[in-house]
Amino acid sequence: MRILIIRNNSNSQAVDASLLLATYLASQNITFDLLDVKSLDKHPDSLAAQSQDCADAALKDVDLVVALGGDGTILRTARMVAFSGIPILGINFGHLGFLANASDDGVVSLVASALSGEAISEKRTNLCVEVVCVGEQDPYELSDNFAQAEMDESECGVHRYFALNEVALTRGANGRIIDFSLGISGEHVADMRGDGFVVASAIGSTGYALSAGGPLVAPGFSGLVAVPLAPHTLRSRALVTEGSDVVELTLESDRSREDATLFIDGNLVELEAPVKRVYVSRGQTPTTLLRCNNDGFYTHVSHVFF
Numbered sequence: 609m610r611i612l613i614i615r616n617n618s619n620s621q622a623v624d625a626s627l628l629l630a631t632y633l634a635s636q637n638i639t640f641d642l643l644d645v646k647s648l649d650k651h652p653d654s655l656a657a658q659s660q661d662c663a664d665a666a667l668k669d670v671d672l673v674v675a676l677g678g679d680g681t682i683l684r685t686a687r688m689v690a691f692s693g694i695p696i697l698g699i700n701f702g703h704l705g706f707l708a709n710a711s712d713d714g715v716v717s718l719v720a721s722a723l724s725g726e727a728i729s730e731k732r733t734n735l736c737v738e739v740v741c742v743g744e745q746d747p748y749e750l751s752d753n754f755a756q757a758e759m760d761e762s763e764c765g766v767h768r769y770f771a772l773n774e775v776a777l778t779r780g781a782n783g784r785i786i787d788f789s790l791g792i793s794g795e796h797v798a799d800m801r802g803d804g805f806v807v808a809s810a811i812g813s814t815g816y817a818l819s820a821g822g823p824l825v826a827p828g829f830s831g832l833v834a835v836p837l838a839p840h841t842l843r844s845r846a847l848v849t850e851g852s853d854v855v856e857l858t859l860e861s862d863r864s865r866e867d868a869t870l871f872i873d874g875n876l877v878e879l880e881a882p883v884k885r886v887y888v889s890r891g892q893t894p895t896t897l898l899r900c901n902n903d904g905f906y907t908h909v910s911h912v913f914f
Contacts (some may be wrong), residue, residue: 609723610777611640614648614669614685616677622701625676625715632716633901641666645681645796648688670694672898674719677704683873684838686734686772692827695729695828697722698897706814706912710898718900724844727898733830733851734891735771741881742865748794748887770870772895773812775888776871777857778804778837785840786864791856792834792849799860802839804868807832807855807888814909816874822846824913827905830890 611633613625626642645668667689675698676683680846682698689696698708699715711720718759721727740746744766769775779786784802790797806824808817813833823846830851836844848854859865865882903911 609671610669611719612666612673613640614644614673614675614677614681614688615642616681616701617644618644619701621711621782622676622681625699625701625711627717629674629676629715632719636664643837645675645684648684651739667692667694668795671778672697672722674715674722675708675709676701676715679707680874682707683772686895687873687896688771690770691712691891693893693896695722695896695898697727697900700876705799707811707897709793709898713900718904721900722898730897730899731771732811732825732827732897734895735775735807735809735812735832736889736891737769737771737775739767739769739870739877739879739883739887740885740887741767741879743881744884746821746885769877770798770807770891771812771872773815773873774806774808776804776806776837776884777859777883777886778869778871780867780869782867784863784867787860788864788868789856789858789860790834790836791855791858792847794856794910797847798844800836800839800841800844802841802844805857806835807857808835809833809890814913817846818913820846823848824909832888832890833864837851846885850881851890853889857886857888859884 613626615622642900673694675681685696697709699718700708765827785801788799789799806817809826810827810829817835819832820835820837822833825833832849832855834847834855859868870877870883
């Protein structure tokens, strides 16, 4: 048994909890490692799925990841774990804590519950984000069958990222609205003008997408939530897709491409060339989160949002 502890070093409660947990694990002869969550952002490509190679050493033989902090710590931890399927036990020492277990029961009790198999394992849909920049080849455009097109970074320079909550394509610092089109699985849906667009997973529907007027979606849903940001129209609506769908956002003009910014789980994505098109689909392997209480999604939602 090997446990990886990821803590927010700027949170004194999380630091104290990690020391208490380390003492407990040592007394149980359980191997563990400790990382500061900020160290996960040091690699220049830390947002990219390709940078998962850099996490392999830390994740080797790991059976459980314990994240001590707020939802931001959980999001960074999920990005590190990505599509490995290693379960994450989040313990909240932040503000909202929608993704984590409450720390009231004590970190040792929660981890002991997870180790004994008493915790509830929940599979959560994540997102695979594929970005095509200006001057790069788009394999979807070259394929006769949209559903069977494959992104090959080595051949076409496509940038692939992992997201647990959402991807947001938004207007830039100059404040000008952007022009873009929305497509789903090869079918054109709408041409839009506005502040941008958010594509969220079910678990991400409680975040930015909710603030933009999107629906709250039960976490077991495998599709995507697509929400426009301040659209310059009276007819635009949020969409909920099937699990197999691919959401396509295309920036239609050079000005929009120069102005637009891309955020993944709240982190700015920096690229050498302007973004031309973004594809968002369901990740192949869901993220596994452990829950140690009996409160279901709707009870949690009622406490946080109502």
